[in-house]
Amino acid sequence: MFTGIIEEVGKVKEINNTGDGAVIIIEANKVLKDVKLGDSISTNGVCLTVKEFNNTGFQVDVMAETIRQSNLKYLSKGDLVNLERAVAVGDRLGGHMVSGHIDGVGRIISQEKEDNAIWIAINTTGELLKYIILRGSIAIDGVSLTVAHIDDSGFKVSIIPHTGITTTLIDKGIGELVNIECDMIGKYVEKLLVSNGKEVKKDISIDFLAKHGFIR
Numbered sequence: 001m002f003t004g005i006i007e008e009v010g011k012v013k014e015i016n017n018t019g020d021g022a023v024i025i026i027e028a029n030k031v032l033k034d035v036k037l038g039d040s041i042s043t044n045g046v047c048l049t050v051k052e053f054n055n056t057g058f059q060v061d062v063m064a065e066t067i068r069q070s071n072l073k074y075l076s077k078g079d080l081v082n083l084e085r086a087v088a089v090g091d092r093l094g095g096h097m098v099s100g101h102i103d104g105v106g107r108i109i110s111q112e113k114e115d116n117a118i119w120i121a122i123n124t125t126g127e128l129l130k131y132i133i134l135r136g137s138i139a140i141d142g143v144s145l146t147v148a149h150i151d152d153s154g155f156k157v158s159i160i161p162h163t164g165i166t167t168t169l170i171d172k173g174i175g176e177l178v179n180i181e182c183d184m185i186g187k188y189v190e191k192l193l194v195s196n197g198k199e200v201k202k203d204i205s206i207d208f209l210a211k212h213g214f215i216r
Contacts, residue, residue, distance in 0.1 A: 002042045004095030004137075004144020006082045006167045007031055010043075012075050013057055020064035024048075024075070027057040031083045040100065042084040044168075045142030045179040046070050047100025071105055071141075071177040080168050082142045095144025096137040102179045104128050106140075106154065108172050116161055118170050123154035124180060131182035131190075139181040143167050 010028040024043075031041055032053060039050045041058065048060040067073045075081070087093065106124035113119075122140070132138060132155055136147050143163065149156035164170040172178065192212055209215045 001087050002047070002084050002095075002098040002100055002142070003087050003091075003093050004098045004139045004142060005084065006143055007084050009080050009166070009168055010057070010083045012077055012079045012081060015075060015077060018061075021067060022062045022072075023051075023059060024062055024072075025057055025059045026081065026083070028083055031085050032058065035085075040086045042082070042086075042098070042100045042142045044071065044081045045098070045100065045102055045139050045181055046072060069104065070102055070179050072179075074177065080171070082167050084142060096139075097184065098139045098142070098144060098181060099184060100142075100181070102139075102181045103131070104180055105177045106180050108174055108176050108178060109154065110174065111170065114158070118159045118164060119148075119156055120159060120169065120172075121149075121154060121156045122178065122180075128180055128182060129155070131186040133183075133186070136186075137183045139179075141167070141169060141172075141178045143169060 008028060008030040010026045012024060013027045014025040016023045026043065032055065035050060035053050035058065037050060040047050041050060043060070046066060048062065050058045051061055052059040062072055104125060104127070106122040108120060109123050110121040111118055132147055132150055134147055134150050138145055138147050140157065145157040147155050148158050159170055
C-alpha cells in the first residue's frame with residue numbers, strides 16, 4: 001500500500017525484454033534506505049517487487065499483464081520515473097490509500113499555467129471516468145492528486161510547485177500516456193451493488209451503508 005506522495009525521481013538504467021514481459025533496472029537513492037528483497041516500490045504508480053538491489057539502484061520483473069495495462073511499455077533507457085516505498089505502519093498518510101494496481105491509462109491533452117500552479121488535462125475512457133469524481137482523489141503516475149474538473153471525456157488536476165519539482169508530471173509532453181489508479185472506494189461500492197454480473201436494484205440508504213461497513 002502507498003500514499004501517492006512521491007519520495008524521489010529515479011532513472012531507468014536498463015530494460016531487458018523477456019518476451020512479453022521485462023526486467024528493469026532503476027537508479028535510485030532514497031527508496032533504497034532499508035530496502036530488502038521482496039519489498040514493493042511504486043514505479044510510476046505501478047507496484048513492483050524488488051528482486052535485486054545495490055547501493056545505486058534496484059531491479060524488478062514486470063510481467064506481461066502489467067506491460068499491457070500500463071505506460072511502462074513505453075519506457076526507455078534514461079527515462080525518469082516516480083518512486084515511492086510502501087507505507088510503513090505508523091507513518092503519516094499524506095496522500096490517499098493507493099494500491100499500486102492501476103486501472104488503466106490516460107492521455108495528456110493540455111497543460112496550462114495559472115499563477116503558481118499548472119493545470120493538466122487528461123483524456124481517458126468511460127470505464128475509468130465512472131470511478132472519478134469531482135474533488136475526489138486520484139493517482140496519476142503514482143502521484144496523489146485531487147480531481148478539480150471532470151467532463152465526458154476526461155478530467156483536470158492542478159499541480160502545485162512542490163509536486164512539479166518532486167515528480168515527473170509537468171515534464172510530460174502533450175500526447176503522453178500516464179498511469180491512472182482511481183480511488184478504490186468507488187470500486188468496492190460498485191462490487192457491493194452487483195450480483196452475478198447484474199446490477200442490484202436497491203436504494204443506498206443509511207441502513208445499507210451501515211450494514212456494509214461504510215459508516216458506523
